[in-house]
Amino acid sequence: MQLQTASWPEVEAYLKTSKGIVIPIGSFEQHGPNGLVGTDAICPEVIAREAGEAAGFLVGPTFNVGVAQHHLGFAGSMTLRPSTMIAAINDWIDSLVRHGFRRIYFINGHGGNIATIAAAFAESYAAWSMDGDACPYKLRQMNWWELPGVMDVCKSIFPVGDGSHATASEVAVTYYAYPHAVKDVAMSPKIAPQGSFTDAADYRRNFPDGRIGSDPSQATPEKGAAIVAAAREALARDAEAFFKS
Amino acid sequence: MQLQTASWPEVEAYLKTSKGIVIPIGSFEQHGPNGLVGTDAICPEVIAREAGEAAGFLVGPTFNVGVAQHHLGFAGSMTLRPSTMIAAINDWIDSLVRHGFRRIYFINGHGGNIATIAAAFAESYAAWSMDGDACPYKLRQMNWWELPGVMDVCKSIFPVGDGSHATASEVAVTYYAYPHAVKDVAMSPKIAPQGSFTDAADYRRNFPDGRIGSDPSQATPEKGAAIVAAAREALARDAEAFFKS
Amino acid sequence: MQLQTASWPEVEAYLKTSKGIVIPIGSFEQHGPNGLVGTDAICPEVIAREAGEAAGFLVGPTFNVGVAQHHLGFAGSMTLRPSTMIAAINDWIDSLVRHGFRRIYFINGHGGNIATIAAAFAESYAAWSMDGDACPYKLRQMNWWELPGVMDVCKSIFPVGDGSHATASEVAVTYYAYPHAVKDVAMSPKIAPQGSFTDAADYRRNFPDGRIGSDPSQATPEKGAAIVAAAREALARDAEAFFKS
Amino acid sequence: MQLQTASWPEVEAYLKTSKGIVIPIGSFEQHGPNGLVGTDAICPEVIAREAGEAAGFLVGPTFNVGVAQHHLGFAGSMTLRPSTMIAAINDWIDSLVRHGFRRIYFINGHGGNIATIAAAFAESYAAWSMDGDACPYKLRQMNWWELPGVMDVCKSIFPVGDGSHATASEVAVTYYAYPHAVKDVAMSPKIAPQGSFTDAADYRRNFPDGRIGSDPSQATPEKGAAIVAAAREALARDAEAFFKS
Amino acid sequence: MQLQTASWPEVEAYLKTSKGIVIPIGSFEQHGPNGLVGTDAICPEVIAREAGEAAGFLVGPTFNVGVAQHHLGFAGSMTLRPSTMIAAINDWIDSLVRHGFRRIYFINGHGGNIATIAAAFAESYAAWSMDGDACPYKLRQMNWWELPGVMDVCKSIFPVGDGSHATASEVAVTYYAYPHAVKDVAMSPKIAPQGSFTDAADYRRNFPDGRIGSDPSQATPEKGAAIVAAAREALARDAEAFFKS
Amino acid sequence: MQLQTASWPEVEAYLKTSKGIVIPIGSFEQHGPNGLVGTDAICPEVIAREAGEAAGFLVGPTFNVGVAQHHLGFAGSMTLRPSTMIAAINDWIDSLVRHGFRRIYFINGHGGNIATIAAAFAESYAAWSMDGDACPYKLRQMNWWELPGVMDVCKSIFPVGDGSHATASEVAVTYYAYPHAVKDVAMSPKIAPQGSFTDAADYRRNFPDGRIGSDPSQATPEKGAAIVAAAREALARDAEAFFKS
Numbered sequence A, B, C, D, E, F: 001m002q003l004q005t006a007s008w009p010e011v012e013a014y015l016k017t018s019k020g021i022v023i024p025i026g027s028f029e030q031h032g033p034n035g036l037v038g039t040d041a042i043c044p045e046v047i048a049r050e051a052g053e054a055a056g057f058l059v060g061p062t063f064n065v066g067v068a069q070h071h072l073g074f075a076g077s078m079t080l081r082p083s084t085m086i087a088a089i090n091d092w093i094d095s096l097v098r099h100g101f102r103r104i105y106f107i108n109g110h111g112g113n114i115a116t117i118a119a120a121f122a123e124s125y126a127a128w129s130m131d132g133d134a135c136p137y138k139l140r141q142m143n144w145w146e147l148p149g150v151m152d153v154c155k156s157i158f159p160v161g162d163g164s165h166a167t168a169s170e171v172a173v174t175y176y177a178y179p180h181a182v183k184d185v186a187m188s189p190k191i192a193p194q195g196s197f198t199d200a201a202d203y204r205r206n207f208p209d210g211r212i213g214s215d216p217s218q219a220t221p222e223k224g225a226a227i228v229a230a231a232r233e234a235l236a237r238d239a240e241a242f243f244k245s
């Protein structure tokens, strides 16, 4: 069930059966020569949608622009300041809690979001902890590629050059979701360099075409389908366990 | 061209031909017994996508949760505090301006957003005005139903009971976009009451099923298609004019 | 009754008879060659004062500096950032609500304030809507020139060249309030250009002497008196209706 | 010269002769049984106006609501949160600096504002100090009753019962400014108690009618005139010295 | 008792005997040619520690970086923006109040902190005053050199050249606390100039080596011991009185 | 070299030889029945001090209160809201960068801080990335127990019951630093339970005496000395490498 296409009476009925919701959370940022700017939003969105349809849980709107300041050296990348993102995530949480949701599961598509999501959760809990009342809800974040079993699938499909940004896996997932967006681009070098970064200028200097450690030219819609299938199952189980916790 | 499915080199190439981008901006909130919670995000999103494809301009991510505090009495509705939304819109603007975008057009789907978007624009301009430098970019917001000619189409299709919230027109647009989400719900009363509101409790008291002045049971995908067709053309022209201004 | 010159026991007594208060809200900004920087604060202040004396309602302090970033290209103009204004208006509201005021009516003198006042109201209501409690108070804003009947008076007095900034009407009102401040300045061109603007540099480029569409050299204290008389009556009725709503 | 009644060309001309401006800053809060809620705004406003007319300097709008949380136990009192006031003062400063003002003198009417004004100044300077650039302007705050010689006049007029809140002196100044607002109220006890306070509940418990240490029934318009005369001269000299510093 | 070296059961036991805690609050900023950057944190920390051990009260962590924007022209100086400091102090207060502390005594080592601490207190009280509930706790700040009798000791030890920044007294206290950090530096001029300042550039221009009015080459650990002895006793008595208030 | 006991000329001289500084960052929070509330501040502080003395780098003040909302169910625990901590860390960074520091190394003592420190770094970089300028400095955080080789030492000393909060290792480090604070408390159960937590109420319910998975009664000053020796060397090397990066 998608919140987007549900009516409020349908949501009200859902809340009588479950207090859980899944929120895809991503980023709009460069993903190398053949990757989509929306990759990190698309991946958790498609996985959550399929998992929600399979398992019957509610999927909320995609929090689509995250913390991606280090990608701003590449056209089209967007970012929130972390302090803005903390405020926005808390408004989302407060809205959902208002209706009776008690388990809010953020399925994340972007490594750069992890710390700020965790800080946003601590900001949310802190209001209760400082007041002395018990917080009535639980928050969870999970990166889709860290769902049980998913990385194994990715590594078996892309034993070489999956990488850590603009990965073959995530590009494959987006090609599965948007097959007309497949881009045929030669990679040079074949596998991008590894390394670390600070701000956008540093990132672009270290990773001239945006990729880190990957050869995403290996990505195909079919490979993406296999990854989504694994992630969908894993998310369904993990969300169910969280909703019952 | 959709930013979501573009690569950064494609965006870089686009920027050599145009400095303009269109951002759909909406809300996740109740839309009555048969309307979708995502209505106000879906409408500008589908109109912008079709207009962008027709006219060749870039469409960015949908700013999908807006200021809808008055709808929180109905399950599934979400809101940002206006101060959060001002900060978030400014982060989006600053990100886009960083890449060279100089005309940012927010196509809006929710009346409750209008004031906060305008305030966010003033916050953005104020930084330049207070420093004394000339702002290099222009911002524009437009409600999709106020695009030239659109309201005439809506009124011709729904001469009675289009209303002002959960309108027959907007529900029709979402049914066009998501035909599987069409909901067959009888309306009681046939046409919802008119009136004003303050907070969520006041809204729910005045408008028990969420609608204001509308009979959205008239909505069909076909009627939505006609509205989108009109809005798509109007947006293409209006955005083009803005980009050249 | 003016809050400024009332004692707290007088306010306490007033609250036993009415829960309503009127707050003039304006701006300090350029108003063309012969207009006063304080125009947008003076107009609602004088209208509210006279209406309050006639109708017996309480008038609070004037919120005198608003959102006028676009006027900063002209000496003496001042602005708040919209986010600051939202915070300040909310502190004013919270203070008044603390004492039992339940209807707070902002009579506004500046178009640039409208969006931010509306956003501030949504910020105030949102605290209640997100908590799930019913908000015990109502907020209203009204531009003095949009009070019933006022624009008709203005148009009958200034059939040509009333304009939309530094209007003949508002300058006349200030001349009525401060007759010693009447300035005899020739306008060139007689009637200022029309148009739109973004930031301060853009505004100054488009409107070199600050006026938009107006010939305020027509303003006199007598004409201002007629406008104030109409606005005073209209405000008294509108506030009374709001206080009873 | 009053900014309120000046035109922008007049301000522009003024800036060629002086870079200084005086801003009255006060509070709207209870001032005991016979004192005006607007006392702390009125006093610096009237003193600044008369000094500005005598000495030819520019007087800006009155920052009329300050930090008065401790007075909220009495009807009509209003407050800003200190963090809001810091933001608002900085917006005022930034606006004035934009036009070339280089000496901004806040003449203060409320003890509860002092710390927050000082913090606001530090916030303003900090932006320059942290960037490493020299700040081009200077800020000053002065309580009107601490202007050279003023306290001597007050003590000679009210040798007993001037007090420290709702003082005979400040009430006298407001009676001079608004003679029709003189209130004839018997004080009980004749002289109010002394003491300290924390929040509004604590204040009201300690000072049941709002006064601290004062017998403001001694106030008359004539006594206020004498105080204003002294303060006007002192402010003219002090502001002139500051503008030249 | 030091919170730093206490266990939570020890704190819980303490709270059964006292609701009071002392928080040293200082600054990291230049203190002239022979003074320590940590002077303003060290002084209240050592005085509070000795007083706490003597009198049995609890001493919390040192709030070690304060508002010192004016010292940023000298290497090693650090500052918070006042608005940041207000937020941080309020988080500290809220945490302590959560556990049942009802008297929080900030012993301050830095003149530049005074206003912001006072503003932070008003921010804390304002939350209660605006809600209408009585605040259950009291806050106090005291500069260590203004504790009863301390200045007399300082003046008797340093009759000439104690000064107002990088004072002989405070440097002596730090030398007592950190005898290995004594620095033998000749002062030129012997006694530093007096004066005022605004931002960091202005400060450095007026006070080239950082001192104001002082000759801190007179400082010795022994002299510092005498000052600490006086301050320790005075703080013990003052805190005890506050805890009982 | 400790910033606390350095003079500004000494810092200025240091900056000619190195652009690096180490900031201990911790927390004040319960550490079980025999652990110190200051544990997480003390550990990085003592390790950084010894490393700085050995390797000659500068150590700044300890950021001593962090994000510990989940510990507020135990007396004496303190927390910052994450958004406050982000602001404060950025003020610290901006201050240090102002003086020419270009490598700022936060040696962290508290798991609950990690996400917020990372978010604070992203906030700092984002200012540069969004402006389009290259950030001139680098930021690093490292948990002391994750320094190369340290965990091996801890595990060899405490093969059983080191745990994950109120660990035997961290308690031992504090006992080494404050041998008079050693507390002899029997643990029941011997080894605390494992698990996860959300807010303070949830934490206290799951971990009744505050420990997670540990038996800190094994801690002794001698064992702490061994851990500090290992951590000191590792930090010296890691900081040196970072300063040269």
Ligand code: NI
Binding pocket: A031, A039, A040, A109, A110, A165, A166, A167, A170
């Ligand atoms: Ni990605």
Ligand code: NI
Binding pocket: B031, B039, B040, B109, B110, B165, B166, B167, B170
């Ligand atoms: Ni809608």
Ligand code: NI
Binding pocket: C031, C039, C040, C109, C110, C165, C166, C167, C170
């Ligand atoms: Ni106007």
Ligand code: NI
Binding pocket: D031, D039, D040, D109, D110, D165, D166, D167, D170
């Ligand atoms: Ni007063």
Ligand code: NI
Binding pocket: E031, E039, E040, E109, E110, E165, E166, E167, E170
């Ligand atoms: Ni000092």
Ligand code: NI
Binding pocket: F031, F039, F040, F109, F110, F165, F166, F167, F170
């Ligand atoms: Ni720890």
